[in-house]
Amino acid sequence: MRDCSVAESRGLVVSFISAFNNGRIARLDRIFAPAASFKWYSTSAPGRRLGPAAYARSPLARYFAARHAQRERLVLQSWQGNGNTNGYSQFEFRLVRQALDLQPTPYEGKGAIICSAAGDTIAVWSMGPRS
Numbered sequence: 032m033r034d035c036s037v038a039e040s041r042g043l044v045v046s047f048i049s050a051f052n053n054g055r056i057a058r059l060d061r062i063f064a065p066a067a068s069f070k071w072y073s074t075s076a077p078g079r080r081l082g083p084a085a086y087a088r089s090p091l092a093r094y095f096a097a098r099h100a101q102r103e104r105l106v107l108q109s110w111q112g113n114g115n116t117n118g119y120s121q122f123e124f125r126l127v128r129q130a131l132d133l134q135p136t137p138y139e140g141k142g143a144i145i146c147s148a149a150g151d152t153i154a155v156w157s158m159g160p161r162s
Contacts, residue, residue: 032118032145032146032147033146033147033148034115034120034146035115035120035144035146035151037112039120039144039146039151040112040120040122040144040146040151041110041112041122043062043144043151043152043153044107044110044122044124044142044144044153045107046058046062047059047062047153047156048105048106048107048126050062051095051098051099051103051104051105052104052105054095054096054099056092056095056096056099057092059091059092059095060091060092060095061150061152062152062153063088063091063152063153063154063156064088064145064152064153064154065088065152066088066089068145068152068154069086069088069091069154070086070143070154070155071085071086071155071156071157072085072091072094072155072156072157073085073156073157073158073159074128074138074157074158074159075158075159075160077101077130077132077133078094078097078098078101078103078130080094085157098130101130101131101132101133102130102131103128103129103130103133104128104129104130105126105127105128106126106127106129107124107125107126108124108125108126108127108137109124109125110122110123110124111123111124118145119143119144119145119154119155120143120144120145120146121141121142121143122141122142122143122144123139123140123141123142124139124140124141124142124158125137125138125139125161126138126139126140126158128158136160137160137161138158138159138160138161139158139159139161140156140157140158140159141155141157142154142155142156142157143155
């Protein structure tokens with residue numbers, strides 16, 4: 032592992048959102064860390080992934096396919112890098128989440144990226160409605 036630059040971290044988040052919005056499931060699967068390094072992907076309903084389900088890496092591609100079937104889209108509004116700590120590039124974001132089963136709703140969240148020679152991957156993604 033190595034420290035990520037701000038540009039690398041933001042670029043990976045933008046790539047994730049693009050792949051998510053376009054239903055590129057294989058690309059999404061590569062963007063997220065393998066099971067040994069994956070920490071969690073959590074969000075509230077619809078498509079709720081909380082508690083033990085958030086930590087499960089193996090169903091993540093199926094989750095993305097199900098959300099794409101609901102025409103879910105994420106629109107990034109802001110992104111802030113919070114530096115590198117313990118091998119992770121920390122960040123926070125604000126976005127609008129919408130789908131057939133969700134009116135446009137402001138969300139906020141945080142995440143962590145692992146940068147390595149093998150490729151940069153997202154290890155943590157956590158989002159919930161803005162209060």
